[in-house]
Amino acid sequence: MPPTVVQAAPELSKILAGHPKVAAKAAPQGQKTKYLSSKPGSTTTREFELPEDEVIRRQLAQVKAERQGLLGALISLKNEVGKKKELEGESLAIQMLMIPGPSETEDAATATLAALEATQSEITSLQAARTAAAAAEAKARRDQAQASAALLEATRLQEAASQDEATLVQAVHDTSIAREAAEQALHKAATMSEQVLTDWHKKVKERAKEEAKERLLRESSLASDQREAPSDGSQAAARRFPPPAPLDILEGQWNRLHAATGALHPDGVIAFWQELKAKEEAMKELAALADVQDGEVRAALEEGRAAHAAELQLQRQASRASEIGGLGGAELLVHAASEKLLRKGFRRSTHVGPPWLASAADALALSVSKKNGPTLTAKARGRLVGVMGEPDVIDDTVFELNSYSSDDDWIIDKEYLKLRAAKLTGSRGRKGAPRADLKDSGTTHGIPGLMLPC
DSSP, X not given: OOOXXXXXXXXXXXXXXXXXXXXXXXXXXXXXXXEEXXXXXXXXXXXXXXXXXXXXXXXXXXXXXXXXXXXXXXXXXXXXXXXXHHHHHHHHHHHHHSOOOHHHHHHHXXXXXXXXXXXXXXXXXXXXXXXXXXHHHHHHHHHHHHHHHHHHHHHHHHHHHHHHHHHHHHHHHXXXXXXXXXXXXXXXHHHHHHHHHHHHXXXXXXXXXXXXXXXXXXXXXXXXXXXXXXXXXXXXXXHXXXXXXXXXXHHHHHHHHHHHHOOSSHHHHHHHHHHHHHHHHHHHXXXXXXHHHHHHHHHHHHHHHXXXXXXXXXXXXXXXXXXXXXXXXXXXXXXXXXXXXXXXXXXXXXXXXXHHHHHHHHHHHHHHHHHHOSOOOHHHHHHHHHHHXXXXXXXXXXXXXXXXXXXXXXXXXXXXXXXXXXXXXXXXXXXXXXXXOSTTOSSSSSOOOOBOOO
């Protein structure tokens, strides 16, 4: 059986001898337990060994008890050690508070001054060493910068020398090429000059030979003319009627005609040529008709532009007149614009319903309604009737202007102005122009249109 902690360390038993929690020593190994006899009335006891697990359990309980005792002892020791340290600290503080003797103070001051001087000397030496190191570092940096600059300059000079060398080599090469080209050009010029001289001498000789031949021919022709003067008539007839062309020339011409026309005989060639002439005439007629239609379209476009310009001018004048003179001045401007358009060539033979007259009437009615308000007085209606005349188609009961029953009644005045403007435009047209009825017009509001001149 293993020994206990106290048995293993006897010094602990000496230290913890007086501790109340320390248990008694463990029983020796092989402890035997006494039990009473199991028989009733028996007082005898038996001794027998405990089983191993029971022994281990008891030893474990004993070890736990010893451990608890040791832990308590350790805690008490820690407390005692802490108190001892506190006492030592208090005693040290008391000793520090005590005034030392004069000799101790002087010695301490001297030692402190010596330590300060030694520290100051060390600091001075360290600063000097640091300054020397900084100076050496700066010098090394300057030397390195100078070496780098010298290296860069040497590199630049080397590159410049390389470029100069390449430039010189290229210049020498170009010069040699130019010299060779100049020599070739000089040789070619010399050759050409020699050739020109040779040709000139040759031409001079040939010209002399030709002149000699021509002179001989003239002399021989004069002699033959003198001999053959009576035969001039036959030669003139021969020149007038040249000999027929060779057969191969005629065959070539016929092959070309056959390839172009596809004809197998001369009549087919003639028919093909006549057909081409007829097509040419037809194309000329079509071109003339296209020119005529183009002119008509251009004229119609010009007339449409003139009508649009007149519409814009009428709208501007109507708005200006409505601001200045009211309804009467606007209606007079409408009448003047209509007369101007009729004098320029517009007539009313048929009705196409031009939109510019309706838009002008709309603008006129809108401007009048904005200026005079949603109601028109009987005086204004009388002035309108005096300018335009009484309508012969519109019922007067519809346009009773003494009062309005709703806010939309002013629209009737706008329609009335449109109808009266159209009626006035139709009645003031050119002499002899047919006048269509307002009910038969093709416009939305019964406004007759103005046609462009035919």
